[in-house]
Amino acid sequence: xxxxxxxxxxxxxxxxxxxxxxxxxxxxxxxxxxxxxxxxxxxxxxxxxxxxxxxxxxxxxxxxxxxxxxxxxxxxxxxxxxxxxxxxxxxxxxxxxxxxxxxxxxxxxxxxxxxxxxxxxxxxxxxxxxxxxxxxxxxxxxxxxxxxxxxxxxxxxxxxxxxxxxxxxxxxxxxxxxxxxxxxxxxxxxxxxxxxxxxxxxxxxxxxxxxxxxxxxxxxxxxxxxxxxxxxxxxxxxxxxxxxxxxxxxxxxxxxxxxxxxxxxxxxxxxxxxxxxxxxxxxxxxxxxxxxxxxxxxxxxxxxxxxxxxxxxxxxxxxxxxxxxxxxxxxxxxxxxxxxxxxxxxxxxxxxxxxxxxxxxxxxxxxxxxxxxxxxxxxxxxx
Amino acid sequence: xxxxxxxxxxxxxxxxxxxxxxxxxxxxxxxxxxxxxxxxxxxxxxxxxxxxxxxxxxxxxxxxxxxxxxxxxxxxxxxxxxxxxxxxxxxxxxxxxxxxxxxxxxxxxxxxxxxxxxxxxxxxxxxxxxxxxxxxxxxxxxxxxxxxxxxxxxxxxxxxxxxxxxxxxxxxxxxxxxxxxxxxxxxxxxxxxxxxxxxxxxxxxxxxxxxxxxxxxxxxxxxxxxxxxxxxxxxxxxxxxxxxxxxxxxxxxxxxxxxxxxxxxxxxxxxxxxxxxxxxxxxxxxxxxxxxxxxxxxxxxxxxxxxxxxxxxxxxxxxxxxxxxxxxxxxxxxxxxxxxxxxxxxxxxxxxxxxxxxxxxxxxxxxxxxxxxxxxxxxxxxx
Numbered sequence: 069x070x071x072x073x074x075x076x077x078x079x080x081x082x083x084x085x086x087x088x089x090x091x092x093x094x095x096x097x098x099x100x101x102x103x104x105x106x107x108x109x110x111x112x113x114x115x116x117x118x119x120x121x122x123x124x125x126x127x128x129x130x131x132x133x134x135x136x137x138x139x140x141x142x143x144x145x146x147x148x149x150x151x152x153x154x155x156x157x158x159x160x161x162x163x164x165x166x167x168x169x170x171x172x173x174x175x176x177x178x179x180x181x182x183x184x185x186x187x188x189x190x191x192x193x194x195x196x197x198x199x200x201x202x203x204x205x206x207x208x209x210x211x212x213x214x215x216x217x218x219x220x221x222x223x224x225x226x227x228x229x230x231x232x233x234x235x236x237x238x239x240x241x242x243x244x245x246x247x248x249x250x251x252x253x254x255x256x257x258x259x260x261x262x263x264x265x266x267x268x269x270x271x272x273x274x275x276x277x278x279x280x281x282x283x284x285x286x287x288x289x290x291x292x293x294x295x296x297x298x299x300x301x302x303x304x305x306x307x308x309x310x311x312x313x314x315x316x317x318x319x320x321x322x323x324x325x326x327x328x329x330x331x332x333x334x335x336x337x338x339x340x341x342x343x344x345x346x347x348x349x350x351x352x353x354x355x356x357x358x359x360x361x362x363x364x365x366x367x368x369x370x371x372x373x374x375x376x377x378x379x380x381x382x383x384x385x386x387x388x389x390x391x392x393x394x395x396x397x398x399x400x401x402x403x404x405x406x407x408x409x410x411x412x413x414x415x416x417x418x419x420x421x422x423x424x425x426x427x428x429x430x431x432x433x434x435x436x437x438x439x440x441x442x443x444x445x446x447x448x449x450x451x
Numbered sequence: 452x453x454x455x456x457x458x459x460x461x462x463x464x465x466x467x468x469x470x471x472x473x474x475x476x477x478x479x480x481x482x483x484x485x486x487x488x489x490x491x492x493x494x495x496x497x498x499x500x501x502x503x504x505x506x507x508x509x510x511x512x513x514x515x516x517x518x519x520x521x522x523x524x525x526x527x528x529x530x531x532x533x534x535x536x537x538x539x540x541x542x543x544x545x546x547x548x549x550x551x552x553x554x555x556x557x558x559x560x561x562x563x564x565x566x567x568x569x570x571x572x573x574x575x576x577x578x579x580x581x582x583x584x585x586x587x588x589x590x591x592x593x594x595x596x597x598x599x600x601x602x603x604x605x606x607x608x609x610x611x612x613x614x615x616x617x618x619x620x621x622x623x624x625x626x627x628x629x630x631x632x633x634x635x636x637x638x639x640x641x642x643x644x645x646x647x648x649x650x651x652x653x654x655x656x657x658x659x660x661x662x663x664x665x666x667x668x669x670x671x672x673x674x675x676x677x678x679x680x681x682x683x684x685x686x687x688x689x690x691x692x693x694x695x696x697x698x699x700x701x702x703x704x705x706x707x708x709x710x711x712x713x714x715x716x717x718x719x720x721x722x723x724x725x726x727x728x729x730x731x732x733x734x735x736x737x738x739x740x741x742x743x744x745x746x747x748x749x750x751x752x753x754x755x756x757x758x759x760x761x762x763x764x765x766x767x768x769x770x771x772x773x774x775x776x777x778x779x780x781x782x783x784x785x786x787x788x789x790x791x792x793x794x795x796x797x798x799x800x801x802x803x804x805x806x807x808x809x810x811x812x813x814x815x816x817x818x819x820x821x822x823x824x825x826x827x828x829x830x831x832x833x834x
Contacts, residue, residue, distance in 0.1 A: 109570075109573060109574060109575070110679060110681040111573055130559040131558075132557055132558030132681070133556075133557050133558070133559050134517075134557065162607060171561075173516075173556040173557060173559050173561065174515055174516050174517065174556060174557045175513075175514075175515030175516070176513040176515060176516050176556050177564075178554075178556065178561040178562065178564070179561065179562045179564075179568075179575065181560075181561065181562075181574045181575070184575060184577070185568030185570075187492075187568075188493055190492060191492060191564045192492070192562065192564070192566070192567060192568035192575060207603055209614045211607040211614060213604060215604070215606075215813065217602045217603065217604050218602070218603040218604075219465035219599070219600045219601070219602045220601040220602070220603060220618075220650070221600050221601075222592055222598060222656075224594040231592045231594060233601075243708075246629040267603070273605075296493060298493040325626075326626075347515075395588070
């Protein structure tokens with residue numbers, strides 16, 4: 069009886085499916101050494117990754133297409149069609165970590181139906197995680213430690229003239245200590261991504277859970293806002309300034325809604341890429357509100373002019389040192405590197421800089437996971 | 452100086468974009484009467500909806516494609532290409548509410564790059580919201596009332612052998628009442644969707660916020676689990692039974708993690724489509740744990756056999772009436788209707804049924820938003 073009911077239900081449901089994605093796990097076994105990427109939808113067998121060789125094999129069901137390619141890490145791979153209309157290719161070895169990619173159907177870039185959606189470059193893109201091995205365990209779920217929560221909240225912003233979505237990480241102990249107050253880190257994404265990036269692509273909750281459980285980081289609240297001025301469908305015109313929204317709308321909302329310390333010594337801000345730029349634009353004019361900051365792949369100033377940048381905030385090194393407890397600057401070794409500017413600032417007498425380089429990575433999420441893992445333990449601790 | 456920094460940053464960022472989606476709001480004004488769909492990514496001008504005529508105009512940038520179509524509500528629309536490679540079509544008038552759709556690039560169904568991603572039919576699909584007008588205000592954000600939070604949590608399931616993701620809605624007052632306990636509604640999605648469906652496509656937080664603020668519903672916790680057995684990339688083999696996971700892993704985790712009442716009178720379960728079937732499969736064998744239930748477009752039993760279904764749970768009507776405070780059954784008028792089975796059950800003496808029909812809607816989210824809006828106010832209130 070149960071089986072009959074289930075079959076009848078299944079037939080009904082299939083009627084609502086628009087179409088089916090590519091090959092599924094039921095249909096064929098994976099080649100030796102390959103496993104489905106962790107970034108796939110839960111039924112998708114491909115793309116499959118060989119952890120030893122770091123190559124990825126893609127399959128796309130597209131019987132009516134003339135030409136199908138995979139666009140991954142700056143290279144387009146031609147796919148080959150079999151008699152059932154499934155196109156296949158295998159990539160070169162990839163750098164470990166998370167990468168966006170696209171499928172080109174007759175030259176048109178689209179999302180791979182086998183992938184979960186990852187918002188990047190302002191569209192819902194496919195992504196693939198190349199496993200790093202044990203050194204990447206710090207951003208994976210650890211069942212043996214307590215876990216915080218990422219809370220999805222909409223709050224009203226007068227400046228935006230719209231409700232704005234934020235994600236707020238609270239540490240595992242937050243609910244068990246109903247009178248305890250916490251410091252707050254504001255953590256911003258980069259251009260083309262959104263306020264979900266840090267928890268989805270960045271695995272920030274796993275990183276923070278691990279650091280806090282190990283006693284390496286102080287239990288803290290992490291607020292992840294949008295770095296864009298979004299509008300509603302009735303208006304759809306950008307208004308206001310996102311740094312004003314952070315300071316005038318968001319910080320008061322957080323301090324009203326969560327159990328926070330509200331002084332500058334307990335408030336930090338950091339961001340990746342454009343979010344690092346927004347961090348500078350927010351913190352420097354509001355140095356009475358923030359005492360810790362970080363820019364991950366986001367400290368972009370033309371060489372030589374760094375001492376003039378940001379309205380000359382670095383000119384009085386002693387004043388800057390006194391006010392800012394930490395100025396964390398990080399980069400991947402395979403992207404534009406702010407090393408010379410960091411040297412200039414240090415030579416000038418700025419002594420609160422921690423400079424971190426992620427070896428072998430570019431402008432990508434593994435660089436930023438590593439940055440957060442280095443940055444968070446240094447927050448809210450004065451020597 | 453700021454402008455220079457920003458330009459230099461922008462150029463750097465553009466280098467990382469794989470490709471650009473279709474026409475943007477900057478590029479051309481919308482035709483009279485059209486507004487961007489609320490389901491678009493925040494920069495996308497199209498699809499645009501005419502609220503008066505309920506038609507949608509789609510645009511897709513695909514200069515290299517031979518043929519592009521939109522697949523919406525069971526009909527394929529041929530698109531027409533202009534000299535810049537942008538394809539356009541306008542749909543027939545649509546039923547109000549949320550609909551999935553696909554773009555066909557030379558016959559291959561893909562996601563529209565202008566849409567946010569909505570997980571349905573087991574892939575990240577495009578979706579479009581046709582505005583309902585004032586009668587749909589109950590599922591929109593209301594800035595003048597307090598708002599709950601949807602918490603994203605991973606918990607360990609021994610049965611699944613994996614961490615499982617849940618979303619948990621807590622009412623706005625939850626944090627302000629640190630010793631108060633709450634009843635719990637377990638709310639399940641349907642086939643092909645996931646645990647985010649109720650909060651994303653369903654706008655459940657707006658619905659619950661409104662009902663609670665108006666005093667229509669009791670403040671409650673709403674737990675939204677996955678209805679699928681997901682596996683990890685290392686195993687990727689389904690194991691266990693999802694109804695066992697609900698009862699043996701999830702309920703104890705929720706009662707340990709949140710301030711809940713743990714008796715059956717304060718625990719409800721409901722689900723849409725397959726989730727309604729899972730609700731029956733979970734609640735009937737565990738009637739000591741649940742006293743309220745709902746199936747939204749999910750009460751599927753072959754006509755005539757309803758009294759034999761689910762191991763004969765309905766046979767002793769008096770016993771069923773005594774144990775179950777509410778058996779809510781709902782449907783859209785444009786889908787398979789369980790009306791006759793409801794009549795059979797009522798004639799048989801089952802007197803705790805509330806039957807709700809959503810006028811003019813099919814197996815779709817507007818049916819289920821309306822169902823939740825009718826169901827939630829009846830929970831945890833005994834006459």
